[in-house]
Amino acid sequence: MQLSEQELVRRQKLEKLRALGINPYPADLFPVNHTSKQIKSNFEDDKQVIIAGRLMAINIQGKASFAQLQDSEGRIQVYFNRDEICTGEDKSMYNDVFKKLLDLGDFVGIEGTLFTTQVGEKTVMVKNFKLLSKALKPLPIPKQKDGVTYDAFTDPEQRYRQRYADLAVNPHVKEVFVKRTKLFNAMRQFFNDSGYFEVETPILQPIPGGAAARPFITHHNSLDIPLYMRIANELYLKRLIVGGFDGVYEFSKNFRNEGMDRTHNPEFTAMEIYVSYKDYNWMMDFCEQLLEHCALAVNGTSEATFGEHNISFKAPYKRITMRDSILEFTGFDIYNKSEDEIRAAAKGMHIEVDETMGKGKLIDEIFGEKCESNYIQPTFITDYPKEMSPLCKEHRKNPELTERFELMVCGKEIANAYSELNDPIDQRERFEHQLKLAQKGDDEATEFIDHDFLRALEYGMPPTSGMGIGMDRLIMFLTNNQSIQEVLFFPQMRPEKKKVDLSDNEKAILEVLKSQKRMDLTVLKSQSGLSNKGWDKGIKGLTKHGLTKVTKTEDSLIVELQD
């Protein structure tokens, strides 16, 4: 492992600390009794406090120094004065341990008293300090002045790969994740207060149902069967409604083996809720109440900013049928039109369509192309074509439609809900229709039929409304982040490339040199078969690693193998 100068220095400090009898990684608890935030909000001169955290700034001015200590709630200034810390003759605790052996990033415990400096900064006067954990790698700490940040740690690759460092140095990043958890808590509380029941259902499923997506597949050894990581949990929650729960919900990590971009991660979180004896109209009311509640809990206001848009999550939200939406934005009325008429209309709108697309798919294409992006404020789009919604109950007034809504915000779907299909015969036919579509080549159709789910429906499922919410997307809206990676602690990344110890060039040279131990440079160069540049890099690298040595004689250069 190649260590930088700073990393070497810190390892040396580690040894010096141990030589002084200081354990850089002590085991015993440190009796913290205040946080930085408590000190600031409850400030009293001369109050004794015990705090702990990371050193994030050190400013030494001779016999006294200032430092910034960062704990989970923020930063507080601490003042190290030589004679306050070292009351006797021995000043080594200040002169050596503090000044020379502590570094930015180290965890330190501090006992001290509060005072205010001449410039008015609330500060802890250090009476005693203890190293709690030594940092061997320098953190990429940004600097701030007048609200401007310098040397900010901003490279997305580094930030995502080393989220721990990102969180340690970028308080605004931490804030996003605090809000994420607030959102989950708020939603959970809203459901629990409504009397609904949080459940857990299988992540490893023998049939990946409830959505159309490519699953991750794995294998169970003792059963010797394939298992799939769930792409949705819908069919399991409905089984629980069959079993007699009135309302069930689950925050579901789902897994889809598809493309990654700034709104898609292979694992993501959906919330699904199913409530019996309700329909999708009720669910729209419920949804807007829920989202208003959540926005308030997360941001303290139902207003949110997303990019250039200001969004209001205050209920109620506009509701429009898909037919009316298409009519509004294209002037085309899909009502009572044949598949061919709709295809022709789509072509007329310069939308790419092909012969495999059924009526529902065509309508969905038109909506996606011409309507979707117009809905900035939360809007319910209702009454989707039947073909696109194999788990949704047929519309009570029009057999070509379903009782379905999606909630659109800034042109993106964040919720999807149905009056759930509970007619087992209809459900079987829909599955079979999907199967045909899949065989026809529609890659969005579901190709599995879950017979156990059908059996459950045959026992009878009460009329039920269900809704799914994309939690990652919702928190993106509530924290004004355009990228899903910003709202996941550890977004999926390509594996880091391992740095090889020796390059191919270096290996080639060593291979030739091994047999001889000592060779003329020009001979070795030609036998290694490397290009000029390759040779140059290779031999320089080997010399740097201390594996070879080049010596000059009167008329030639000799390369020697070192031990």
Place this chain on the structure above:
RNA sequence: GACCAGUUAGCUCAGUUGGUAGAGCAUCUCCCUUUUAAGGAGAGGGUCCAGGGUUCGAGCCCCUGACUGGUCACCA
């Protein structure tokens, strides 16, 4: 998958026409007892993403690749 951009010190970034690799912060040494991007004096620190090509000579030009970001396509 397509296109565009990026990759140089621990961090943020310069790097001219191809000619000895730079700055600020960080690090190290010294001075400094209420500072706050503290200040002052000095020093060290580089696989210029990787590989190949052109060239007397490449961080820079050409080719191939890796990774990241963005845009588009795909994705209920």
